[in-house]
Amino acid sequence: MAFVPSLLSLSAAFAAAPAQFTSVTVDPHVGIGYGLALSDVDGDHRVDILLVDKDVVAWYHNPGWEKHVLAEKLTAIDHVCIAARDVDGDGKCEVAVGAGWNPSDTVGSGSVHFLSAPADRTQRWQPVELPHEPTVHRMRWVKDGAGRLDLVVSPLHGRGNKNGEGAGIRLLLYRRPPAGKDPWTTELIDGDLHVTHNLEPINWDADPEDEILLAAKEGVFLLDRAGGAWKRIRLGGNGPGETAFQGASEVRTGRLEGGRRFIATVEPFHGNKVVIYTPPAEGAAADALWKRFEIDDSLAEGHAVAVGDILGAGSDQLLVGWRKKDAAGKVGIRLYVPSADGKTWSRAAFDDNEMACEDIALADLDGDGGLEVVAAGRDSHNLKVYSRARAAK
Numbered sequence: 001m002a003f004v005p006s007l008l009s010l011s012a013a014f015a016a017a018p019a020q021f022t023s024v025t026v027d028p029h030v031g032i033g034y035g036l037a038l039s040d041v042d043g044d045h046r047v048d049i050l051l052v053d054k055d056v057v058a059w060y061h062n063p064g065w066e067k068h069v070l071a072e073k074l075t076a077i078d079h080v081c082i083a084a085r086d087v088d089g090d091g092k093c094e095v096a097v098g099a100g101w102n103p104s105d106t107v108g109s110g111s112v113h114f115l116s117a118p119a120d121r122t123q124r125w126q127p128v129e130l131p132h133e134p135t136v137h138r139m140r141w142v143k144d145g146a147g148r149l150d151l152v153v154s155p156l157h158g159r160g161n162k163n164g165e166g167a168g169i170r171l172l173l174y175r176r177p178p179a180g181k182d183p184w185t186t187e188l189i190d191g192d193l194h195v196t197h198n199l200e201p202i203n204w205d206a207d208p209e210d211e212i213l214l215a216a217k218e219g220v221f222l223l224d225r226a227g228g229a230w231k232r233i234r235l236g237g238n239g240p241g242e243t244a245f246q247g248a249s250e251v252r253t254g255r256l257e258g259g260r261r262f263i264a265t266v267e268p269f270h271g272n273k274v275v276i277y278t279p280p281a282e283g284a285a286a287d288a289l290w291k292r293f294e295i296d297d298s299l300a301e302g303h304a305v306a307v308g309d310i311l312g313a314g315s316d317q318l319l320v321g322w323r324k325k326d327a328a329g330k331v332g333i334r335l336y337v338p339s340a341d342g343k344t345w346s347r348a349a350f351d352d353n354e355m356a357c358e359d360i361a362l363a364d365l366d367g368d369g370g371l372e373v374v375a376a377g378r379d380s381h382n383l384k385v386y387s388r389a390r391a392a393k
Contacts, residue, residue: 248269272298295345
């Protein structure tokens, strides 16, 4: 394993300014805490916290974290995912939610809802139900070439799948109509992959629109909308004769020193391994897979990944949370800090046994230019904000 079990080998920049994080429990009564979104709900120029919980969709008003319920029990079975972003440019986020969560029902489960906001956003929002595929699992707002934001929704399984086999998932793009009562339209992005647990919108290349990074049973993929058509590019997985890749669930991307990109995954599905991918060597074939490094193999149901410069080091670090007790009898979140080339990673406990982490997200919550960490716990039933102590200005 390519890790160092302490933070003694951090970059000089970080060693000169060690991170000291404190945490605040925003909500100690979370049901499951399926998904987080961080966005300005009410237009006061502060980033709020949105949480999709088992039976409730709520937002917590920054800075006091007062809880407001947007919707309850959209379906008889659990809510599962949320996407929040300012779609219409008014400074207030739009919200979509996925519900009807039953991954074993690959025919009749799932739902997709757009929540229409009232004038007073602390009151209940009106759900508008949209078409859906079974096992709706993740959703994100994704920018097109004209700057418009569309909703991308990923199921966990294809229709009628058993044991992750059968028809591929139908990854759908939802386009919001300009007039509120017109129907939404959908577009198929991809229909061939299986067990697509998570995705990340990212402006990967020089064009203005977002690409989509997607983890699946078959590998790690980039979906690129080139000339109006979506193209699938495999970045990670097994090459000829290889067997190390056995599926992935979480996926995020970040930058090393000098701007070189890396990809971080949890493998296999809900797995025990933290895996890093770095680009092929210069001059490699166009279809060459990225280099794969396992940096940890001791998680128990790894389920949350966030990437960002939470330490103020000038390049990105990695946070990974797990939700079941590991070999030491603990749940938590670990911090991983890369060497310049991304081949070795130092690690340390970030949350030690207080957060059975279901989801994690990063944003500047206090407006000081640094990133805070927000995490939601499953068996720990909590929602926490972690902040780094910074020198007074």
